[in-house]
């Protein structure tokens with residue numbers, strides 16, 4: 349019987365395990381163990397359920413446009429628990445010049461695709477709007493080399509679009525600085541749109557028309573199929589818990605930190621921190637790149653050196669619960685992002701109880717504010733009490749929140765958010781090229797080909813598939829679940 353070991357029990361490692369479980373259910377020719385260093389599975393995904401609140405320490409939702417996470421939920425039989433965003437006040441704000449300005453309707457990933465909302469928005473000045481309009485006439489860039497997202501947005505849409513839209517959105521979504529962020533790794537579609545249509549605005553409009561005439565996908569169950577963001581009724585950990593429950597043939601071992609790894613004939617020997625040794629025919633490493641580097645540096649120094657070039661930055665999320673009857677702000681919207689030019693200590697605040705249903709009891713309000721990221725990392729590395737105080741001051745000043753919270757919790761991710769810097773795709777292809785010399789070894793997870801949960805699910809599943817094929821276990825990506 350062939351044996352696969354997966355190192356790291358985050359969503360990428362778990363998705364890989366589930367793919368192997370599917371194979372075991374069909375022909376049983378392989379065994380699999382997931383080794384997780386901490387005392388729980390899920391990695392960055394970590395839901396806390398308390399007093400009727402659903403608190404997310406890390407991610408709180410995933411995008412529906414990339415189907416892998418929805419597909420996994422369907423296989424696990426929890427697609428009926430998928431929830432879209434609320435529809436009563438679907439707007440998000442940018443905090444600009446001490447005012448909340450609605451992000452105009454029709455802004456498709458920072459590119460205007462509706463005329464009137466763009467013309468009337470207060471988000472951009474008239475010179476800024478005219479500069480954005482120049483995109484319609486500017487020539488396309490020559491060549492395929494990577495560039496920073498900032499350079500791309502500045503070139504096509506101008507500085508205001510960068511400072512008031514792209515920067516705060518990138519900081520809110522990726523905790524990244526667009527000046528350093530790879531366009532090709534993070535938004536390859538923008539590079540493709542420019543190549544094909546020349547103008548970003550015309551290209552996004554053409555894609556919008558194509559989507560409008562394409563047949564609409566049917567919702568498999570109760571969730572709103574066209575909600576951009578989805579979460580789960582019981583929080584994102586539901587995906588982790590159900591996956592483990594429905595993978596009876598996988599051995600899930602927590603508190604099993606891997607301390608060493610060596611080639612062992614045609615297979616691999618894994619040493620745990622406890623001193624225990626395990627053998628495997630194939631290994632999927634779904635640990636963060638800097639952890640993976642330490643495990644391979646003795647025998648693959650070239651790979652380790654490249655893994656060390658993938659940086660991580662620190663962030664903190666501050667979660668606050670309030671009594672609704674005493675909360676003055678109407679919270680009509682999903683929350684706001686804060687441009688760096690505003691010089692504040694928070695990068696964004698999600699009005700969680702207004703964004704998703706069921707995150708707080710009806711008589712309570714739940715907010716989540718974000719600190720740190722690539723532009724202001726040091727703020728997230730302060731002690732939790734200082735972060736708490738700073739966030740409360742910011743919410744008082746920005747939103748007028750004077751009320752005492754029922755609770756205020758700080759969740760810190762020190763060096764927890766991976767960053768795709770310019771030339772990241774090239775770095776990953778160099779790693780892959782070198783990895784080809786190490787048969788039976790696979791690298792999965794957010795460090796390589798997509799940071800979001802759907803990307804990690806896809807990447808984990810594909811690596812498991814590659815491992816099964818390497819082991820000669822007959823395997824085709826199954827469309828049906830095991831449940």
Ligand SMILES: Cc1cc2nc3c(=O)[nH]c(=O)nc-3n(C[C@H](O)[C@H](O)[C@H](O)COP(=O)(O)OP(=O)(O)OC[C@H]3O[C@@H](n4cnc5c(N)ncnc54)[C@H](O)[C@@H]3O)c2cc1C
Nearest residue numbers: 356358359360385391392406407408606793794799800801
């Ligand atoms: C604060 C925050 C908010 C986010 N928000 C969103 C969001 O809203 N939507 C979205 O789609 N994405 C979001 N992301 C990104 C997404 O959550 C992550 O990219 C994804 O969950 C990473 O999954 P992973 O399996 O690659 O890695 P991880 O979740 O980091 O898992 C790696 C696992 O490896 C284990 N490990 C490390 N070293 C060892 C070792 N030596 N031996 C054994 N185990 C080891 C770790 O303990 C960990 O459990 C967010 C990320 C963060 C940090």
